[in-house]
Amino acid sequence: MEVLTHPKIVHKNGHEYWEGKYRICSKCIYNDKIPAITFDENGECTYCRMVEDLAEQYKTGTPEGEAEWLRIVEQIKKAGKNKKYDCVIGVSGGTDSSYMVAKAIDWGLRPLAVHYDNTWNTAIATENIRKVLQKLNVDLYTHVVNNKEADDIIRSFFKASVPDLDCATDIALAETLYRAASKYGVKYILEGHSFITEGVSPLGTLYMDGKYISSIHKKFGSMKMDSYPNMPFWTFMKWIIFKRIKKVRPLWYIDYNKEDARAWLEKEFDWQYYGGHHLENRITAVHHSFYNPVKFGVDNRNNTLSAKARAGLMTREEALEEYSTKPHMESDLIEYFKKRLELPDEEFDEILKQPLKSFRDYPTYKKRFELLRPMFYILAKAHLVPMSFYLKYCFPLGEKKTNK
Ligand SMILES: [Zn+2]
Secondary structure (H helix, E strand, O other), rough: OOOOOOOOOEOOOEEEEEEOOEEEEEOOOEEOOOOOOEEOOOOEEEHHHHHHHHHHOOOOOHHHHHHHHHHHHHHHHHHHHHHHHHEEEEEEHHHHHHHHHHHHHHHOOOEEHHHHHHOEEOOOHHHHHHHHHHHHOOOOEEEOOOHHHHHHHHHHHHHHHOOOOHHHHHHHHHHHHHHHHHHOOOOOOOOOOOOOHOOOOOOOOOOHHHHHHHHHHHHHOOOOOOOOOOOOHHHHHHHHHHHHEEEEHHHHHHOOOOHHHHHHHHHHHHHOOOEEEEEEEEHHHHHHHHHHHHHHHOOOOHHHHHHHHOOOOOOHHHHHHOOOOOOOOOHHHHHHHHOOOOOOOHHHHHHHHOOOHHHOOOOOOOHHHHHHHHHHHHHHHHOOHHHHHHHOOHHHHHHHHHHH
């Protein structure tokens, strides 16, 4: 199968359309194929508005935003007094997380780096983690899953025909971070997420929760879930309500330029770039560069490219031009995927052709998150869950979202 191409925009009835039929935002490159998208009188989309609202609320990149972040740093130091570490930071070997560890040291914090090894790491990622942590003298806590079990879960998601092929890695990282924090009595998790450089990924293109993972694995898997660190609802509640472990995102407050950060990492740590957002891990690379574009016609590069257009780091035309190139992928990646998952060509092609499904077709916690929306709003305000969790998980699709 061929990877989709993305023709230029055409003008029709005073609006702009992609492929001649999908209306496109006047500020970023999102179009109305994206779930829950609407356009305002200026033609700007829901997600541009969401990012604008967040920037206003967090005063991102302004002196007030920076001052607010430094106040949080003082709280982190206070909460971590007399403990070996005062925060934990998930590391993947990618730009944002590597930068986060280095910045934490600058702020005078004592981080413990945490890595969830899904056994699909690229050699570059493993080396990047080692180089940065060694130079900064930061300890590493790692959870390695049994590789057969990891593959069984990935194969289950592939067979389930849902777009969230690799969401098991994200849930496992979240759980590993909580376990590490709990083990050392740490109250703060620093996350390297930036809504300015990544946007807020639209619901419907990526969903994850602990029940989604166990229900799909139960239906399509063949091994017992044993070494995989899943996060059922009550475990999630234990971490946020009883242990009160907070998640904070420094890049929501401070000025952050990803290209500058990358250049700085290369210079300071002999750190190496791996070719694109999320490509430091082989399974995330399959997910973003092959599986989603080919099976779902969804190319997740539109998140970072839209973010760049929004932030004025590239023009919308430049973003569309880059979007129309084929996603970067190692040449033998798909062969590696088939071989590891023991999927003969015929079976692989057949599964790929099966009808599209989504998280709505399997048991998840989505309805429960919606019912508990007021509670999650309070938890988000107290930094116990990210505000983006509240906005993405606690509203039914299509309902107007507000963080006010
Ligand atoms: Zn937009």
